[in-house]
Amino acid sequence: MNHRLRRFFQRKFVQDTLALQVSKLGITGLSFVSSIIITRLMGDTAFGTWGLVQALFLLVQALNLTGIGTSTVSRLAVAVGARNESEILDLMAYYVRVLLLWSLVSIVGLALAGPPLARLMYEGDAHIGMLSALYSLTIPADGIYGLVVIALQSRRSMREVAVLQNANQVVLVVCALAALAISPTADAIVIGRLAYSYLTMALGLGVYWRLRVGERGTYPPFRDVLRRARTVPLGSYWRFGVANALDKNFALIYTQLPMTLVGAVWGKEAAGHLNLALTALGRLSFFTSAIYDNMQAVVPQAVGRGDFVGLRRNFLRALAALTVSGTGFFLALAIIAPLVVPPIYGDEWLPAIPLIQALCIYGAVTTAGGIFGPLYRAFEQMRAALAAKIAATVIMLPLGVALVMGSGALGGAWMINGMYGLSIAFTAVFTLRALYSKAGSRREVREGNQAEIEISD
Template sequence: MTTIASRMLSGSAWLSGARIVTNILSFVSTIVLARLLAPADFGIVALGTTLMAILSSITEISLSQALIQHRNPTEEHFHTAWTLNGLRGIVLALIMCGAAWPMAIIYEDNRLIPVVCVMAIGVVISGLGNPRRIMFQKKLIFWQEFLLLVTNRVTMVVSTIWLAIVWDSYWALIVGVLLGQLVQTLVSYAILPFLPRPGLNHARELWSFSVWLTLGQAINTINWRFDQLLVGGLLGNATLGHYAVGSNLAQVPTRETTNPIRQTLFPALSQIADDPPRLRQGYQRAQALITLVALPMGIGVALVADTLVLAAMGSKWLPAVPIIQALSVIFAVQTIGSMVSSLGMARGHTKLLFVRDLQMFFIRLPIIVAGTLMFGLAGLIGARVISGLIGTFVNMLVVRQLVQLGVWEQLAVNIRSLVSAAAMAVVVLLFQRTAGLADGTLMQAVLDIAANAALGAVVYIAANLLLWRLAGRPNGPETELIGMAAKVIRRLVPGRA
């Protein structure tokens, strides 16, 4: 467990570094593009990407997870994976082009036809990536993921901003993504040379593991993307632009906190899947640590959303503020139980994960539709909060079924984080009421956000440590962070005990 934890920590450090770099670039890009382009431009691109995401999920065959879970994949397995991914990319591109015209009729916007068809090119490019690089992840080595993510994002951000300046059109968003995908595919072969050849010798073997993941991914994507289609059809492209950008910004703190550990957790848990006590312990430790870090990040973004949006993106984006405030909080809360997919794949219970996704589809979709039809955008936001809380509870029930870890046991290790986050929110809100909001220059807004962040961090850390001490310093996420900090200090200060 110690060796695996160390490799997970190292892998998470690489991935965290990549996420920090890419999110700084994405944040800068979003701010710049929000000033260069109109909300309606983001809306039409969001419709195209939503169609692509839904169709991609329906045809997704989860070969990376199958190769990680496989005990000893051979070269033939990688040739099979490359062939399947390539064929999938071609078929998906044809389906997207065929769906472009009906979609343009439904949304009464002929611009969707070329938008969707050009996006289809990116699907083909991504499908030709190097499948052999998954061996790095299988061995909990992640420096190559850092390189792939950073090169993709640098290419995309630089080209998108430059094209937006030159073209002043939503096409900058589309072409920038294509260029990023092309560079990422080329780099995947540079970091681990591989000469693929067509072959389907192990197709059935790989498919037997991934079929339930494929079905679950399809249901999940429709479930999570349908709201954008609903907003675009009922409330218009401008509102969809506000909703898409607000929802994306709300995800950033939680997504970037959890993704590095999520990506390392599956291969790590796969190595101890045959040892239930170690598996239960490893999952509980990782999940509690994620929530400890993600909660203050998500709630913190909600607390400064109005200042951030007004100063960085301008008044035309103010309708996105309540979206960011509500969703960033619920995304943070959902980290409790969010690692259930890694746990289920490690144990090979992909069918159970599909059943979970199917259940959430029939729970979430009616709530979303009803909320939007009855109360518009506000109803949609409320529906997402309610369905998010339900989804958290469902995930915890699935964890209980996988490793016999009770719902209360899962919740108990997060109580201190939840209480501390609530204390942080109360103190920061009182401070904001006393000090007022920044309404001047960008520098004043930056200072205001920095002051709120510093105050929130102090309150959260102090409250958590106090509660931990009052509880008798039990083994928990605080222990993990203190241990990590001690390791960092020993490395930075040679000879330090």
């Protein structure tokens, strides 16, 4: 038993996942404590202004359909697995080129339209728009830092990622608190956020320079990436990125459409109960996020190496483990929800308890189904993935409307369950079919293994 445990914890995937999970514990703790301090220092008015600055900024960022984050995570890991240095350079250069173009569009757009738009939306307060335009200067710095993290993840340097992410969070807290110590205003927090973005960009580039050469692959010098960014063709990179962006946006549709229907038919209070249930389950995703982060690198690397037999074996093991653990965890949550909700949120939130219990199905389904994303992105099955999500939406929309009309917020919860359940079921069919096709039948695998033994003998 001890030998098996020792072997289990010696596996790189397990060690990387544990490193990421410990990192997320530190990040979550720092974020929680700093958010309380920042809220108390700023007060409700200044904190509300900061919230509106972020809302206007995020409204513009929602128009970003480049998908360079998720698409680069997948394709860069494939290129690293295949040791394709020219593809690695092109992917990183494409990321930088699109990032800088989008940064220019966002900065100029918010500088021109932000103040008049804020004046229209926020009772003549154009200053919010000016702060949003200033805040948009963080986009290129945050993007470059993000590329460094993606590069380290793609090479499965997860311990380095964990250290870098915790250092990033420390810089964020220090910059925010230093800015608010000078002036507890939204203006100060924006300046602090700018300082944080460019300091962590410099930190990320320093880490990249030290770690770009490694056993699992070598990355190009960043000056070569910048030079190649001027001429790298968009081509299929662009189409794949847009498909990833559209795919990611369906997650918002699956939660916000039922929420909107509940609010429109049953009012703000019912929508608030559903929102609390979704928020509570969303926070619990912390426990599995490290596994998904690791799978984002492991799956594409295996595809790049052509190790489909090993990928099938390990993927099915992970799927089975997440299915069992997710079902057990959310079943327990459904049982204890009536006991933990009142002391945490208060008796006024008792109507949210049956919603949390219903959405435990959504939690269990997405815990297991979340790992299909890295697989269909690595196989570049984006059309099939989008078709699965569209089909699930078309099927559940009339049923969901009927559920909401008849059962209120509880109907909205079951609409969410149905959309995610159908989407993941459809996705499992085409991804597993492709995985088995590429890995070969069990008989072919056994014959191949036997042939290797005979040759070695």
